[in-house]
Amino acid sequence: MAHHEALPVFADVDTGVDDAMALVYLIASSDAELVGVASTGGNVDVDQVCRNNLGLLELCRAGDIPVSRGAEQPLADTMRTAEDTHGPAGLGYAELPAHDRKLTSYDSAEAWVRAAHAHPGELIGLVTGPLTNLALAARAEPELPSLLRRLAIMGGSFDYRGNTTPVSEWNISVDPEAAAEVFAVWGRAAESKAIEPHQLPTVCGLNLTENIALTPAILSRLANAAEASSVAMSVLDARGTRSVADNPLIRALEDAMRFYFEFHFDQGEGYLAHLHDPLAAAVALDPGIVATRATTVDVELTGTLTRGMTIADWSRRWGREPNAHIGVDVDPAAFFDRFIERVGPFARRLVHS
Structure with missing residues (x-):
């Protein structure tokens, strides 16, 4: 692909197993420049998210990318975390390297604003x-x-079940007020013509992301692309079996994904993981x-059974x-091809550079 200037990206994550895969994807992508990482509590508490983000940057030998600590609590609710899904430290069985990286002196909200002013538009x-x-x-x-x-x-x-309550998805349900506020802010900007349509958020809901099912076979393709000697995972393996990959990044990703596979299996979804x-x-x-599809989204805040539900007003x-x-449709095979062709060679270069 023709190389243009790398796109500046600011990532706000609650790292978590799949957030870790997302960060690695961004760091491995030559068309992206990760200019900042905001840590938010969610999958695990905010301080553990900070530790995970700093350790991941070290694992990927990333440059001095600022990592900020976010709010400890949701805007109106009490904090809930999901160690059962992501493991006690948020990254399944993975262990991160020691390092001396430090957090920024300013918090994640200010980090967003600084990054936006540093790269306006x-x-x-x-x-x-x-x-x-x-x-x-x-x-x-x-x-x-x-x-x-x-x-x-x-x-x-959207027009799909939840994964936290029957109708709500985890990220929204942790802080429905914040989600409602974000959609309202971008909505007002659209009403006042302060932004172009392409500046509206693109929302990847469970209806889209649950199509992205990572399997042991696909994970083996990633190890092969990294030229890492590894053993394909199987549902028959003992719980918590550690990766034997000779590549530290592949090993960490396999150890993280193992826990995620086990969690999904226990939920009756099969030995796989939704990325x-x-x-x-x-x-x-x-x-x-x-x-x-462009539409108006709002978040239910007061429903007895439906708090945290995202509602799309398809019919205006x-x-x-x-x-x-x-997001209403995606080609999972094309996504996995893209993920593997970026992260595999990146992991290989980490060892051979």
Whole structure:
């Protein structure tokens, strides 16, 4: 592919196994320059997310990318985390290298604003965790929607079941108020013509991301692309079997994914894992890899059974301007090809450089 200037990307993550895969994808992508990482509590508490983000940057031998600590609590709710899904430290069985990297002196909301002002009109935003930090950033800098080139969000579930309650997706359900606020802010910017349609968030909900099912066979393709000697995982393996890959990045990803496979298996979904966040990372760099429909999205905050539900007004009953592009279709094979052709050679170079 022809090389243009790398796109500046700011990633707000609650790392987590699939967030880790998303960060590695961004770092491995030559068309992206990761200019900042915001840590948000979600899959695990915010301090553990910070540790995971710093350790991952070290594992990937990334340059001095600023990592910020985000809000400790959602805007209105009490914090909930998901160690059962991601492991006690958030990265399954993976162990991260020691390092002396430090967090920024400023928090994640300010990190968003700084990055947007450093790359006005160019910055690509990605959120794969709750939207708390982004909501706080937009309060601090109301021009934020117009400062971003585009925004990709992993969250919600459209005409599809939830994964936290029957109707709500995890990232939204952790902080529904923040999600509602973000959609409202971008909606007002659209109404006032402060932003172009392409600056509306592209939302990758469960209806899209649950199509991205990673299997042991696909993970083996990644190890092969990295020229890492590894053994394909199997549902018959003892729980917690550690990767024997001779590549430290592949080993960490396999150890993280093992826990995720086991979790999905226990949920009755098979020995596989849904790569929600890496899909959103790929969409941030290239929105064309998913089919989308523009619509108005809002978040239910008060429903007894439906709090955290994301509602898309497909039939324009609210009479409001669209505030989002909802992902409605994706080609999983094309996504995995792209993921493997970026992350595999990157992992190989880490060892052979």
